Amino acid sequence: MDKFSLQQQVLQRLSEDLLQAEQAVRAAHETATHEENIAENKYDTLGLEAAYLATGQARRADAIRQALAHWRQFRPLPYDASKGIQLGAxxxxxxxxxxxxxxxxxxxxxxxxxxxxxxxxxxxxxxxxxxxxxxxxxxxxxxxxxxxxxxxxxxxxxxx
The missing domain is CATH 3.10.50.30 (Transcription elongation factor, GreA/GreB, C-terminal domain)
Incomplete structure (x- = not known):
């Protein structure tokens, strides 16, 4: 099994996840700011709920970006029996x-x-x-x- 190939698969999957998360952020933001979703009374909370959703999706996208950065910098080393199992094993x-x-x-x-x-x-x-x-x-x-x-x-x- 090739560690480099596995790392490339992880990067590909994370990139796809990031694309989906960014699309979800845009959709939630558009819903939150759309003129039809302006609250007409205190019980009309669709815009507020969409804003909370947009914030959560933005945090998720940031977490994926951070994971992508870590995985891009990651260089799995060969196994060293004197150290035992380490990151990259x-x-x-x-x-x-x-x-x-x-x-x-x-x-x-x-x-x-x-x-x-x-x-x-x-x-x-x-x-x-x-x-x-x-x-x-x-x-x-x-x-x-x-x-x-x-x-x-x-x-x-x-x-x-």
């Missing part, structure tokens, strides 16, 4: 039922599923609970994660 975990999952540890804002050939890869950040639990681990190590009332256990099968 491509990790294969296996659970007690022999179910494998591929994870790509990247900067914030890129949580998504990608395809690399026929292989599904989950992108997570180092700040995600599973990302934090994997940091510093090496092949063969156990990763344990508390989810609500149950504990999930994984073994690090491979790291690239």
């Amino acid at each position: 491509l990790v294969c975990l296996v659970d007690a039922d022999d179910q494998q999952q591929q994870l790509f540890l990247g900067p914030d804002g890129g949580s998504m599923q990608l395809l690399s050939g026929a292989q599904r890869v989950q992108v997570i950040s180092c700040d995600a609970p599973l990302g934090k639990a994997m940091l510093g681990k090496c092949e063969g190590d156990e990763v344990s994660l508390q989810v609500a009332t149950s504990r999930q256990q994984f073994e690090v099968l491979r790291v690239h």
